[in-house]
Amino acid sequence: MGGSPSCEDARVTPADSALVRAARGLPVAHAPVWFMRQAGRSLPEYRAVREGVAMLESCRRPELVTEITLQPVRRHDVDAAIFFSDIVVPLQAVGVDLDIVPGVGPVVARPIRSRADLAQLRDLTAEDVPDITESVRAIVAELGARPLIGFAGAPFTLASYLVEGGPSKNHEHTKALMHGDPELWSDLCAQLAQISGAFLRIQVEAGASAIQLFDSWVGALPRRDYTRFVMEHSAAVLSGVADLDVPRIHFGVGTGELLDLMGAAGADVVGVDYRVSLTDALARLGGSYAVQGNLDPALLFAPWPVIEARVREIVEEGRAAPGHIVNLGHGVLPATDPDVLTRVVALVHEISAR
Ligand code: CP3
DSSP states (O other): OOOOHHHHHHHOOGGGSHHHHHHTTOOOSSOOBOOTTOSSTTOHHHHHHHTTOOHHHHTTOHHHHHHHHHHHHHHHOOSOEEOOOOTTHHHHHTTOOEEEETTTEEEESSOOOSTGGGGGOOOOOGGGOHHHHHHHHHHHHHHTTSOEEEEEEOHHHHHHHHHHSSOOSSOHHHHHHHHHOHHHHHHHHHHHHHHHHHHHHHHHHTTOOEEEEEOTTGGGSOHHHIIIIIHHHHHHHHHHTGGGOOOEEEEOSSOTTTHHHHHHTTOSEEEOOTTSOHHHHHHHHTTOSEEEEEEOGGGGGSOHHHHHHHHHHHHHHHTTSSOEEEEESSOOOTTOOHHHHHHHHHHHHHHHOO
């Protein structure tokens, strides 16, 4: 083989990318890096194109979704794009009356708390979201060898929004339903698992090269409740896309006590938030999974030498993992200076080169 650089280039596909290889525990030329919420309010070009367009509407316009998804790739040279959408998009697509209120988050008109309320949900099919297929295809065509990460919300986190009616600190209605009516809870989560699984499949079939399941708020649960009420439903989502042969990233916030269970639910990569060091996370995971993380998003507001030192530590800790995808421990905060993100990407590429 050997050959000219152009032959070399022709062989590069998203499946050979640093992100996909690291997720599979294969050697990489440098550690891949991307940021949760890399597309969003930290970017002036995002604020400009979103002007006068509601969040959920922007998620359903393919030309806008394509532009917003590509903005951070152009600006930061991150190793992956994440599809611009929201975890509640598939819920709205099956008919749930909800909105995303700026500065608040998803708000549901009629919270789901009884068996009759379940009638708001049904199975999601590709016909419900033709715009999602169109958007993914357009993005993938622009990205070339760079992978697109598709995503969905996990059953617990979606259920929390539906049962509470909006964002919640304590998840009291959700926990009351889970423990008070386990059968209704299970039926709700099984329906949400179908919706999430279908949303992931639609993205992968349109060209996404990896998926991330966001169980953002499941860190609110003790292990026994996770195993009893949640794990089987997240496992159903992850096993439901196993045949698609793309790496599966499983992430939540404050999930230090659940990491091994989140891996065992069917992940290739376990997302680690900033509260647990990668070294501790790797010990808890027993060497079985690649990891993603875990720079504290708030640290991006510190002086550069502080950020640089922490990034170097994280890259160093990640070398002990079967694979490491560098990311934040949660999403980019809206007031973050985007130039700092660009600098972090360049630093990771430089210090992790082999
Ligand atoms: O760059 C990316 O990460 C891709 C885009 C993305 C968005 N939402 C866009 C968005 C992703 C992956 C999500 C998933 C999502 N949505 C999650 C899981 C990830 C996480 O942060 O834990 C959750 C919990 C939601 C629900 C949600 N949607 C919240 C809490 C908010 C923030 C509300 C606010 O205004 O602060 C949203 C709205 C939202 N989703 C925004 C973006 C860019 C902000 C809306 C805006 O720009 O006006």
